[in-house]
Amino acid sequence: MGRTGYTCVRRTLCCYNLLFWVLGCGVTGVGVWLHVAYGGYSTLLPTHRVLSADGLCLTAGAITFLVAFLGCCGAWFQSRCMLATYFVLVILIFLLEFAAGTLGFIYRRHIGQSLMEELKVGIEHKYDPDSDNGLAELWDQIHTKFECCGVHSYRDWHRISAWPNEEWVPQSCCLEEFVNGTACATSKNPRLIHEGGCYRKLHLWIMKRLYIVGIVCMSFAFVQLFGLISAMLLLCTSAEKKKKKKYNSRYIQYAAMV
Numbered sequence: 001m002g003r004t005g006y007t008c009v010r011r012t013l014c015c016y017n018l019l020f021w022v023l024g025c026g027v028t029g030v031g032v033w034l035h036v037a038y039g040g041y042s043t044l045l046p047t048h049r050v051l052s053a054d055g056l057c058l059t060a061g062a063i064t065f066l067v068a069f070l071g072c073c074g075a076w077f078q079s080r081c082m083l084a085t086y087f088v089l090v091i092l093i094f095l096l097e098f099a100a101g102t103l104g105f106i107y108r109r110h111i112g113q114s115l116m117e118e119l120k121v122g123i124e125h126k127y128d129p130d131s132d133n134g135l136a137e138l139w140d141q142i143h144t145k146f147e148c149c150g151v152h153s154y155r156d157w158h159r160i161s162a163w164p165n166e167e168w169v170p171q172s173c174c175l176e177e178f179v180n181g182t183a184c185a186t187s188k189n190p191r192l193i194h195e196g197g198c199y200r201k202l203h204l205w206i207m208k209r210l211y212i213v214g215i216v217c218m219s220f221a222f223v224q225l226f227g228l229i230s231a232m233l234l235l236c237t238s239a240e241k242k243k244k245k246k247y248n249s250r251y252i253q254y255a256a257m258v
Contacts, residue, residue: 006237010075013230017071017086024064031057067093071227080235087231094224097217116199119151124160129170140172146205148198149173154190156197169193 074082150156
């Protein structure tokens, strides 16, 4: 690779990783904000804390920050060690993404069943309208958006740990005309609430948007491929330059001796 081409690739890789570094900082900031403002904003899967919104943002942000930092500094300072580490990390991330996508496709039915069970566990044992963990707020949003109640039906809310001896439902389960000014949530009258469960509607909503996730993942894979190729070119060119410099140094020493 010529000097001009090498400089172009180096600067492009540096700018490319600088953008990802800023993105990593932003995602990490969102994770910190969710953790501080909502106490972690509990996930719908309460026994899988790592899948919470703040946990995912902090993990993804930290990894993006670290990898982009190595790529940017490696390209700017022409550090073979940093570029090699960056190259290996990007390959590992790519393989993990591929493995996660493959396992998700193979076990998609099992994941759906686990989702259903976790939703019920969250309602029965983790739901607390007076808590600041965000789970109650999240269920309120789901009830309002999908006009549903509970996982399978409104009966999922009966005798939960939040009200062990009562057949109540959250206020968000009430029909719109009965939300305010009535004791709908504690009336035990199914005519005042959404009787249908949320699982099927929530699952359908997620499935309809999976193609967007697929497009984003494919685009990200191509971006990663660019980073891999650029890092490889810089590594090979750097090794070639080092070898040539060493050869020239020996030639000069030999010429001086002669």
